[in-house]
Amino acid sequence: MQKRILIVEDEPAIRDMVAFALRKADYDPAHAGDAREASLSIAERVPDLILLDWMLPGTSGLEMARRLRKDDLTRSVPIIMLTARGEENDRVNGLEAGVDDYVVKPFSARELLARIKAVIRRSGSADEDGSVSLGGLRIDGAAHRVFAGDTPVPIGPTEYRLLHFFMTHAERVYSRAQLLDNVWGGNVYVEERTVDVHIRRLRKTLEPWNLDTLVQTVRGSGYRFSVSV
Structure with a gap:
C-alpha cells in the first residue's frame, strides 16, 4: 500500500505542487486547507506522515502540531513543518512542539522528497508484515x-x-x-x-x-x- 501523506496547507498552488511531486514519487497525497479539514482527513485514514504549514487560518501549524502530539491517534505520526520562518528560535519552537523536521519556503520538490524519505526512515515505520x-x-x-x-x-x-x-x-x-x-x-x-x-x-x-x-x-x-x- 502506498504511504499516505497529508498536506495541510492553505495555499492551493503549493498544495497542488506538493501533491504532484508526491504522486510522481509513488506516495498517496491527501489535502487539507486548515486544521478542521485535516482532522476530518485523519479520521478517515491516519496518514503515514503530515506536511504541516506553519501559517494556517484559525489555528497555527505550531498549535496543531501540539494537538496532534497529544492525540493517541496521531501521537506517532511524523510531522514535517513547511515554513517561511527559518530563524533558529522558530525551528526550536517547532521541534519542542513535536515536529520531526522542517522545510523552509521556498523549497524544491527534490528537497522535500529527500526530507520525507529521511523522516520516514528515522521513524522506523514497519513493513506490512511487521518487519x-x-x-x-x-x-x-x-x-x-x-x-x-x-x-x-x-x-x-x-x-x-x-x-x-x-x-x-x-x-x-x-x-x-x-x-x-x-x-x-x-x-x-x-x-x-x-x-x-x-x-x-x-x-x-x-x-x-x-x-x-x-x-x-x-x-x-x-x-x-x-x-x-
Whole structure:
C-alpha cells in the first residue's frame, strides 16, 4: 500500500505542487486547507506522515502540531513543518512542539522528497508484515524473531511486543499508562509498575549487544526508544 501523506496547507498552488511531486514519487497525497479539514482527513485514514504549514487560518501549524502530539491517534505520526520562518528560535519552537523536521519556503520538490524519505526512515515505520530495522536491531515480523545484526536475540513474547512498539514509534516518549494501552491492551488490567519490570527485562535482553541504551528513561515522563545519544 502506498504511504499516505497529508498536506495541510492553505495555499492551493503549493498544495497542488506538493501533491504532484508526491504522486510522481509513488506516495498517496491527501489535502487539507486548515486544521478542521485535516482532522476530518485523519479520521478517515491516519496518514503515514503530515506536511504541516506553519501559517494556517484559525489555528497555527505550531498549535496543531501540539494537538496532534497529544492525540493517541496521531501521537506517532511524523510531522514535517513547511515554513517561511527559518530563524533558529522558530525551528526550536517547532521541534519542542513535536515536529520531526522542517522545510523552509521556498523549497524544491527534490528537497522535500529527500526530507520525507529521511523522516520516514528515522521513524522506523514497519513493513506490512511487521518487519522493522533501526539502531542495529531488526525485527522479522513474519518469523516473529529479533536480530542484532545477523545474530538472533532470544526474547520473551511481552518483551518482543514492547520492542516492536518502541521501534515502530521511535524517538517518542510514552508514559507507563500509554505503554500499557498499546502493548498490553486497554482491556487488560496490569499495574503500571509491570512496565518497569519488562523494561528491565528488555534492557537485559539487549545488553549482550550493547544495545540496552536504546531504551531510555525520560525522568518524570516515561520511556522512549532512541538511536540518539
